[in-house]
Amino acid sequence: xxxxxxxxxxxxxxxxxxxxxxxxxxxxxxxxxxxxxxxxxxxxxxxxxxxxxxxxxxxxxxxxxxxxxxxxxxxxxxxxxxxxxxxxxxxxxxxxxxxxxxxxxxxxxxxxxxxxxxxxxxxxxxxxxxxxxxxxxxxxxxxxxxxxxxxxxxxxxxxxxxxxxxxxxxxxxxxxxxxxxxxxxxxxxxxxxxxxxxxxxxxxxxxxxxxxxxxxxxxxxxxxxxxxxxxxxxxxxxxxxxxxxxxxxxxxxxxxxxxxxxxxxxxxxxxxxxxxxxxxxxxxxxxxxxxx
Amino acid sequence: xxxxxxxxxxxxxxxxxxxxxxxxxxxxxxxxxxxxxxxxxxxxxxxxxxxxxxxxxxxxxxxxxxxxxxxxxxxxxxxxxxxxxxxxxxxxxxxxxxxxxxxxxxxxxxxxxxxxxxxxxxxxxxxxxxxxxxxxxxxxxxxxxxxxxxxxxxxxxxxxxxxxxxxxxxxxxxxxxxxxxxxxxxxxxxxxxxxxxxxxxxxxxxxxxxxxxxxxxxxxxxxxxxxxxxxxxxxxxxxxxxxxxxxxxxxxxxxxxxxxxxxxxxxxxxxxxxxxxxxxxxxxxxxxxxxxxxxxxxxxxxxxxxxxxxxxxxxxxxxxxxxxxxxxxxxxxxxxxxxxxxxxxxxxxxxxxxxxxxxxxxxxxxxxxxxxxxxxxxxxxxxxxxxxxxxxxxxxxxxxxxxxxxxxxxxxxxxx
Numbered sequence: 001x002x003x004x005x006x007x008x009x010x011x012x013x014x015x016x017x018x019x020x021x022x023x024x025x026x027x028x029x030x031x032x033x034x035x036x037x038x039x040x041x042x043x044x045x046x047x048x049x050x051x052x053x054x055x056x057x058x059x060x061x062x063x064x065x066x067x068x069x070x071x072x073x074x075x076x077x078x079x080x081x082x083x084x085x086x087x088x089x090x091x092x093x094x095x096x097x098x099x100x101x102x103x104x105x106x107x108x109x110x111x112x113x114x115x116x117x118x119x120x121x122x123x124x125x126x127x128x129x130x131x132x133x134x135x136x137x138x139x140x141x142x143x144x145x146x147x148x149x150x151x152x153x154x155x156x157x158x159x160x161x162x163x164x165x166x167x168x169x170x171x172x173x174x175x176x177x178x179x180x181x182x183x184x185x186x187x188x189x190x191x192x193x194x195x196x197x198x199x200x201x202x203x204x205x206x207x208x209x210x211x212x213x214x215x216x217x218x219x220x221x222x223x224x225x226x227x228x229x230x231x232x233x234x235x236x237x238x239x240x241x242x243x244x245x246x247x248x249x250x251x252x253x254x255x256x257x258x259x260x261x262x263x264x265x266x267x268x269x270x271x272x273x274x275x276x277x278x279x280x281x282x283x284x285x286x287x288x289x290x291x292x
Numbered sequence: 293x294x295x296x297x298x299x300x301x302x303x304x305x306x307x308x309x310x311x312x313x314x315x316x317x318x319x320x321x322x323x324x325x326x327x328x329x330x331x332x333x334x335x336x337x338x339x340x341x342x343x344x345x346x347x348x349x350x351x352x353x354x355x356x357x358x359x360x361x362x363x364x365x366x367x368x369x370x371x372x373x374x375x376x377x378x379x380x381x382x383x384x385x386x387x388x389x390x391x392x393x394x395x396x397x398x399x400x401x402x403x404x405x406x407x408x409x410x411x412x413x414x415x416x417x418x419x420x421x422x423x424x425x426x427x428x429x430x431x432x433x434x435x436x437x438x439x440x441x442x443x444x445x446x447x448x449x450x451x452x453x454x455x456x457x458x459x460x461x462x463x464x465x466x467x468x469x470x471x472x473x474x475x476x477x478x479x480x481x482x483x484x485x486x487x488x489x490x491x492x493x494x495x496x497x498x499x500x501x502x503x504x505x506x507x508x509x510x511x512x513x514x515x516x517x518x519x520x521x522x523x524x525x526x527x528x529x530x531x532x533x534x535x536x537x538x539x540x541x542x543x544x545x546x547x548x549x550x551x552x553x554x555x556x557x558x559x560x561x562x563x564x565x566x567x568x569x570x571x572x573x574x575x576x577x578x579x580x581x582x583x584x585x586x587x588x589x590x591x592x593x594x595x596x597x598x599x600x601x602x603x604x605x606x607x608x609x610x611x612x613x614x615x616x617x618x619x620x621x622x623x624x625x626x627x628x629x630x631x632x633x634x635x636x637x638x639x640x641x642x643x644x645x646x647x648x649x650x651x652x653x654x655x656x657x658x659x660x661x662x663x664x665x666x667x668x669x670x671x672x673x674x675x676x677x678x679x680x681x682x683x684x685x686x687x688x689x690x691x692x693x694x695x696x697x698x699x700x701x702x703x704x705x706x707x708x
Contacts, residue, residue, distance in 0.1 A: 018461055023369060023378040046409040053395065053406055060397045128393055132386070132410055133369040286372035289365065290305060 026286035031279055040135050047138050047145065054146035069150035070157045073109050077102040080222050093224050095253055099161045103249045104221040106154050107180070111187045111241065112212045114147030118191035119208050122199050126292045136285045137278070140191040144184065151180075158252070170255035176248060179258065182267045183244045189273035192281040199284065199292050215239075220246050240266040240273075294381065295462055295493040296344040296367065301376035303337040303362050303517075336362040338517040339376070349494040351508030351525060353501065353532050358514040360497045364464050367495065382461025382493070385411065387484075393451070396440035400431055400450060403439055407454050421457045428479065429453035449476055456483050463487055465496040481506075499672060501529050501573055533572045554661050556588040556595075556623060561648045561666030574637050575674025576682050582632040582666075584648050592623040594653045595661065597630045602645040609644060615653070638681045639671045 024030055040047075059065040077098055084090035085097035092100035118140035122129060125139055162169060198204040219241040220228070228236050236242060243266030247258035308331045337359045344350050352360050365371050366378060368386050393410060394403045404425055408418040426432050429450040431442070439447060456479075465484065484507060488494060498504055504511060504525060511528040513521040513535070521531045565571040566579040574580050584597055601609040612632065614621050621630070646666040651659060675682050 018382040020382075021380045023366065023372060023380070025374055025376075026372045043409075043412070045414040046412075049405055049409040049415070053398070053402075056402070057395060057397055128410060130370065131388060132393070134410060134412065289371045 026283055028279065028283055031282050033275075033279070036135070036278075036282055040137065043135055043138060046134060047141055050138060050142035051145035051149070054142055055149050058146070066153060069153040072113075072150075073102060073105045073154050074157070076105055076109075080105075084222055090223050091227055093226065093254070095167070096165050099158075099165050099167065099253065100224075100249070101222060102161060103158060103252050104245050106151060106158060107183050107245055107248050108216065108219065108221050108241070109154070110147050110151035111183055111244075112216070113150065114144040114187045115190050115194065116208055116212060117147065118143040118187075119194040119198055120205055121191075122195050122288065123202070123205070123292060129292050130289045136288060137192060137281055140195045141188065144187050144191060147187070148184065162252075167253055168255060169252075172251045172255055172257050175251040175258050178267075179244055179248045179251070179263065182240075182263070182270050183248075185274045186240050186244065186266070186270035189270060189277045192277040193273075196277075196281045196284040196288070199288050215241065237262050237265055238269070240269045242266070293346040294343045294379075295346045295348075296381070296495070297377075297379040298340050298342050298363075299377040299379070301337055301340045301366065301373045301378060302335060303359075303366060303371070304374040305334045305336055306331045307334045335517050337366075337373075340517070340519060341376075342512070342519065342522075344493055344495070346493055347488075347491045348510060349488060349496060349508045351504040351511040351528075352495065352497045352514060353499070353504060353511060353528070354514035354520075355535075359517040360514055361466070362517075363514075364466055364495065364497055367462075368464055380462065384462040384464065385455075385458040385460035386464040386466065387452075387455045387458070387480075388464070388466050394439050394447065397438055399438055400426070400435040400442070403450070404454055407451065408457075411455060411458060413458070425450075425453045425457050428456060430476075445473070452476075452480070456480065459487075460492065462493045462495070465494060465498070467498055467500070500575075501532070502575070505529060530570075555590045555592055556586050556650055556661050558584060558648055558650060558662045558664040559587050559627075560585045561599075561646060561664055563646075563669055572668065573670045573672060575672050576638070576640060577636045577675030577684075580634045580637040580669075582634075582646070582648075584630045584632065584650075586623065586628045586630065586650065586662075588623045588625050588628060590625060592652075592661070594620045595623060596651055596653055597621060597632075598649045598651070599632050600647040600649070601639070602647065603642065609639070636675075636682065636684045637671065638683055640681065641671050641673045643668055643670050 059068070062068065064071065080101045081098045084101070085092075090097065121139035121143050122136060128134075128139075129136065161167075194204055194208060216222075218236075218239055225233075225242065225246045243259075243262035243264075247263045247266075250256055251258055336357075340359075340363070352363060354360050362371075364386070366373055367380065367384065393407055395406065398406065401422070404422060405415065405418055408421075408425075409415065413421075426435050429446070429452070431446050431450055434442065434446065439450070442450070463484075481503075484494070488507070494507070496504060496507055508525050510522065511525045512519050513528045513532050515535070520535075521528050561582060561584050562570055563572060563574070564581045564583065565574065571580075582599060584599070596613050596615050598611060598613040598615075600611050603609050614630075645668045647664065648666055649660045649663040651661055
């Protein structure tokens with residue numbers, strides 16, 4: 001054998017049994033959630049590599065690099081502080097408005113950046129989708145992971161703000177972890193729904209920035225939940241981002257435990273949406289390559 | 293042991309029609325068009341059933357649109373069938389060119405990890421194979437350079453080298469031999485043979501009939517989404533060649549065999565390849581030989597035999613004649629064969645219509661003794677053509693004597 005031949009010693013042995021698979025026309029009943037999640041787990045290295053790739057590509061050849069992850073929430077905070085603290089007076093539950101807005105902007109930007117990038121992920125990777133097989137949900141997932149990375153970076157600055165404004169960190173801040181899990185589920189659910197639909201109807205990609213803009217103001221980011229009239233609350237809380245943002249700010253800044261009713265409602269809606277939109281995604285995955 | 297099984301598989305595509313310019317200006321009409329849809333169903337595959345036993349190399353040929361790529365896409369799970377069932381027993385991978393998935397700003401190394409994991413390798417596996425991949429692609433010196441600085445050849449080779457390092461039970465090959473230079477192609481062939489020897493089941497889709505014949509045990513000829521012929525490569529390929537030219541190996545149309553018997557008749561025009569086998573498909577630069585067979589009824593002195601190459605659009609591409617050779621062709625009654633020998637066929641990849649004629653030297657250009665439309669030939673990508681023709685050639689470096697030039701090294705450098 002010549003020098004250029006490829007040495008495969010050992011790899012056949014370590015591979016184990018041959019997988020048996022069957023491909024049928026797409027149908028909702030034919031989707032096996034367990035099989036799909038097992039397959040997704042097999043591709044975890046791809047999720048990791050693609051997510052790192054997103055982060056690397058974004059900051060390669062940029063001078064400020066990872067600083068961009070904090071510049072976005074900071075500039076939004078400055079704008080909102082200027083408008084709602086100098087021009088108009090917005091209640092901020094006794095907290096300095098800047099940190100009040102910045103804290104809420106962290107999970108909001110995580111959600112909003114993740115969703116807007118993920119929506120386009122299948123269309124912008126048409127060359128992968130039409131050439132190579134891999135679980136397609138990895139594309140939107142990788143954008144959510146990259147947005148999560150920015151979220152963590154921006155959180156470091158939040159710690160700086162808390163020290164500066166003498167806001168004490170309590171044990172209740174640990175509630176931020178389940179809240180972040182809920183917002184991640186919700187962002188994924190929305191991303192699966194929008195990205196799969198975007199493959200067939202490009203209108204989605206155009207509508208998403210508008211949707212997110214409206215959504216920002218339908219969520220207590222620049223104002224507190226208490227500013228919303230009592231009789232609208234039940235309806236208002238159906239927006240899962242309300243329970244997420246309000247509770248995130250509460251556990252980080254006031255040191256109290258989250259308000260369980262709104263948080264559980266957000267969690268229930270997010271999980272139901274995630275399961276439903278994942279099934280929808282897998283169903284449309286079967287013929288995605290024909291439309292993209 | 294059956295590795296692959298197609299059970300009455302059909303695949304339907306929806307072909308949408310665009311609105312005409314006038315109606316598309318009307319917003320309401322456009323909206324109605326979008327919502328109601330205006331499409332035709334196109335069946336890319338119809339009720340296709342077959343089985344592939346373990347270790348077999350199956351070739352799939354057919355014209356564009358016959359359904360070849362659809363079979364690969366279904367197997368590779370890129371798209372799902374509309375009807376039927378596909379069973380796959382084993383780990384399946386495709387040896388395809390995926391360099392289009394490279395990110396220009398990332399280095400070669402980073403792209404190997406990205407593309408490798410896209411193809412289903414894990415990081416550990418990629419790390420283990422990295423050196424071998426880089427070596428296979430011949431880009432060792434540039435592995436930490438962003439791939440946007442790569443030449444297009446390096447780019448393609450690296451993309452392909454990654455795919456070549458997959459170690460599947462079932463391998464899908466799609467036009468692999470279109471990538472890279474001859475040396476790289478021979479590496480690829482070597483790799484395919486290596487996998488074959490290891491017992492890998494292979495599905496090979498290609499227009500390169502020579503490669504199909506070399507690699508495959510069995511060949512399917514697809515036509516309009518159905519398996520039109522199946523069997524030994526040699527048999528199916530010759531069926532395909534007939535189908536391609538869409539006529540018998542030669543045709544008598546356009547000849548003057550109706551009324552008066554002429555002095556001579558062209559009875560057949562056929563092309564042969566370097567293996568002395570009848571062929572209608574040649575790669576640029578390949579040896580091609582045409583035999584013009586004649587039946588001569590009366591002695592003929594100083595006749596010209598001519599071969600015309602017409603493009604598919606009917607333009608005369610070139611016209612070769614015994615005229616200029618200084619040889620006098622004299623024919624005696626009986627059967628004769630005139631050979632047209634082309635050591636390296638110079639045509640670019642395209643289809644050509646061939647015509648042959650016999651006429652007296654002194655007669656006018658269109659006064660033929662006989663004239664035949666022969667089978668067309670198809671030229672496929674072979675030796676690279678930058679432009680419209682290939683010609684046999686060599687290169688030579690001649691350093692000039694020292695006293696004539698001030699800096700002889702400069703010339704050597706640029707000529708390299």
